[in-house]
Amino acid sequence: MREERVTSEHGLFLFDNVRVVVETKVENGPFCEKTLLDVNIRLPEKSISIVVGPSGSGKTTLLRLCNCLSVPTSGRVLFRGVPLAKLNPLHHRRQVGWVPQRMVPFPGTVRDNLLVAQPEGTDPNFAVLLERCALDPNCLDRVADALSGGELQRLVLCRALATQPEVLLLDEPTSALDPVRRDVIEHTLRTFVAEGGAGVWVTHDFAQARRMGDFLVALVEGRCVFHGAPEAFFALAGGEMESGKDLGSQAAARFLTEKNLTE
Template structure:
């Protein structure tokens, strides 16, 4: 268990009240490094992520971030500290700079070029129509856009699921770079190879409940074979 806690979830339930997708989720998520959330399809991984930036609210239990109740934080304020990238990169109309201005209306061209280079893209893309970016470029542009709000945590909901292998490796490298710079990354994945490449910690969700949480090396020896399979533990 990490010594420094970011999000703390206590007996959290989420989804329709009559048939919650998540039940009794109690876990403290670390504030540093990359935590990968794994689980079978429909287990509630994405639902959990949406609770952390209040795109959805839990139907039971409590969530705190750095000891402050999420329910007491205005969603726009929370979301500027907790950035999110999605599986399908949501592109807004206009150029890359126009996209950046949705996150920060005051952003200058110089800052825009700097943040593009920071995520490994050419500064020359700033004036390109965002709709013409490739899948990998679009996803990295979305990371750059999210960085303009200076988040302390980045939530990533299977951001490489629709990308080819080169783009996938590039986005994973970017996540590691951001984690090394002090931005905690919570990354949903069902790709065991990716889990092995990325994870510092792993949270395994099975049937809407926490099946396991801990350092990747700890979970390699977990008693539950489902957990070991989800993280691609060596035989």
């Protein structure tokens, strides 16, 4: 099966009719929450795919599908042409690094944190990694719990890079950073992609989306309302709505204008 991988054709991740239904228990019986509804997207290889959408629109679920922390209720997700259900999740997750929204340090020092990701790693290796993520390479002995929010965010990125992944899944990785450090992270990801990697980046920051994105996905209430070139998305949002545009694009534009009004 693996020989069949034709990366350019299959894309990086292919979402094939993906639906995710989460059952939550509420007082009067079970309640079904649809976090993703009939999503059909192909994320391209060797580029940065941006995912935007209001809170609760399914962005995080989309990322979690990519590293098998969640599975679709129906439909399937393919990684380079191979259904994720057929891959060994442990191996797959080392290829696909994840920087989650709620970041937690592991107990111990910065070094202990990196050793979880790379048990055979050495201090010089780790120092290089830390520098890549704009962290002080001499901070290996610091207690991870005592890091600031921004430092922790970078440590988590560092931890994800320590497995030497081919893809990075980022869930608002720069939300706690000042512009200078944010630029460093953006630069890190750009270098990562230039060296053959790919990224899926969830963000609320449209300026960042415009800066970073090679491809853009917009989600509203679990539905994909736009996927394609970011320029097209921002052109739509700029008010160039013509009659005859498909409903998805209109919804995306509406969503974007609403977001601009509220934020």
